[in-house]
Amino acid sequence: MPQRLITSKLASFGETIFAEMSALAARTGAVNLGQGFPDTDGPTEVSDAAIQAIRDGHNQYPPGIGIADLRHAIAEHQQRFYGVTVDPDTEVLVTAGATEALTAALLALCDDGDEVVVFEPWYDSYGAAIAMAGATKTVVTLRPGNNGYEFDEAELRAAIGPSTRLFLLNTPHNPTGKVFTDEELSLIAQLCVEHDVLVITDEVYEHLVFDGEHRLLATYPGMAERTVTISSGGKTFSFTGWKIGWAIGPTEILQAVRTAKQYLTYVNGAPFQPATAVGLRLGDDYFDGFLADMRMKRDLLSDGLESVGFTVYRPQGTYFVTTDIRNFGTDDGRQFCLDLPERAGVVAVPNVVFYDNKSEGSHLVRFAFCKKVGVLEEAVERLGALR
Ligand code: PMP
Ligand code: GLN
Numbered sequence: 001m002p003q004r005l006i007t008s009k010l011a012s013f014g015e016t017i018f019a020e021m022s023a024l025a026a027r028t029g030a031v032n033l034g035q036g037f038p039d040t041d042g043p044t045e046v047s048d049a050a051i052q053a054i055r056d057g058h059n060q061y062p063p064g065i066g067i068a069d070l071r072h073a074i075a076e077h078q079q080r081f082y083g084v085t086v087d088p089d090t091e092v093l094v095t096a097g098a099t100e101a102l103t104a105a106l107l108a109l110c111d112d113g114d115e116v117v118v119f120e121p122w123y124d125s126y127g128a129a130i131a132m133a134g135a136t137k138t139v140v141t142l143r144p145g146n147n148g149y150e151f152d153e154a155e156l157r158a159a160i161g162p163s164t165r166l167f168l169l170n171t172p173h174n175p176t177g178k179v180f181t182d183e184e185l186s187l188i189a190q191l192c193v194e195h196d197v198l199v200i201t202d203e204v205y206e207h208l209v210f211d212g213e214h215r216l217l218a219t220y221p222g223m224a225e226r227t228v229t230i231s232s233g234g235k236t237f238s239f240t241g242w243k244i245g246w247a248i249g250p251t252e253i254l255q256a257v258r259t260a261k262q263y264l265t266y267v268n269g270a271p272f273q274p275a276t277a278v279g280l281r282l283g284d285d286y287f288d289g290f291l292a293d294m295r296m297k298r299d300l301l302s303d304g305l306e307s308v309g310f311t312v313y314r315p316q317g318t319y320f321v322t323t324d325i326r327n328f329g330t331d332d333g334r335q336f337c338l339d340l341p342e343r344a345g346v347v348a349v350p351n352v353v354f355y356d357n358k359s360e361g362s363h364l365v366r367f368a369f370c371k372k373v374g375v376l377e378e379a380v381e382r383l384g385a386l387r
Pocket of ligand 2: 016018019034035036037174
């Protein structure tokens with residue numbers, strides 16, 4: 001057996017925090033507010049469509065770019081919600097979740113040594129995918145301010161420069177729940193155009209904006225030709241295990257992404273593709289009802305966490321609420337999360353794992369509220385033990 005197994009590119013990436021914390025929850029019987037997945041199924045029209053698709057024989061490899069019906073539904077969705085016109089045949093690529101779209105885009109667009117600028121905290125797969133691409137990560141820190149999480153304009157200007165190859169933006173943002181504003185997106189767009197930078201946006205929480213409005217960076221001046229817009233059906237339809245995602249962008253950039261994608265999975269989820277098309281075409285009542293339900297859960301958990309003594313950064317979007325744990329006499333979020341099942345029977349995620357600058361995130365802990373009301377109430381009651 002060779003001495004050296006995992007490559008130097010991947011050596012620093014152990015098990016994901018989500019797997020670790022879900023295992024901890026399973027082991028201890030704690031309420032799992034760690035990994036972000038709903039504990040109820042999505043709309044039956046959508047799951048029935050998947051069952052029907054299996055019965056109808058949608059069980060072999062779909063086309064490499066995704067089935068036509070889903071690509072058309074994705075294009076219709078962009079028109080309906082954002083007034084953006086995309087060509088379903090050349091500007092849409094179906095992927096194995098947003099994760100594959102992100103990884104394929106980074107592998108396709110970054111060479112060894114290229115610089116990728118991203119806000120920290122960043123979603124966990126970004127670090128690994130940037131490393132697999134041989135690129136390097138430059139971070140700009142998001143910090144809680146008077147208007148929710150903010151960044152320092154000077155820090156952003158210092159980060160995006162002549163050596164930047166790509167800018168990677170997540171809005172609505174996991175784990176902070178930040179929804180980037182028009183003003184912030186204008187500045188980012190202006191810098192990306194000025195320095196001729198490629199852009200990837202991760203918009204998997206696009207239908208989970210409680211305050212403010214979801215805006216597409218691709219719609220800002222000069223951005224359409226340089227931006228890959230990524231999303232997926234997992235969050236919007238509460239079927240996170242189906243892993244149907246997509247990338248939208250200019251034909252030439254998507255061709256590059258497709259080159260990488262076809263050697264990662266080639267294709268996936270044949271029966272889930274037509275079902276996701278059904279989801280994307282659901283009426284406004286579905287999207288409105290989903291949002292209202294999640295907003296209520298955001299408030300329930302945020303208020304509950306506040307009542308037991310956490311400092312709460314109420315999220316504008318996503319599945320997650322970030323808290324400051326220092327009121328409990330510690331700033332070690334990782335140890336706090338490891339101890340939490342025993343102290344209070346709840347599992348959460350330490351935000352520090354999403355930071356390069358560990359001191360920026362060590363005292364922050366994330367809780368997921370995409371759970372049944374009774375589960376959230378039970379979690380808050382248990383957390384009362386911390387008082
Ligand atoms: N991006 C962000 C910000 C996420 O939180 C997640 C987790 N669901 C993903 C991407 C991955 O999405 P998918 O499950 O579609 O691969
Ligand atoms: N996106 C989910 C979260 O942030 C987890 C997805 C995963 O386990 N990779 O919790």
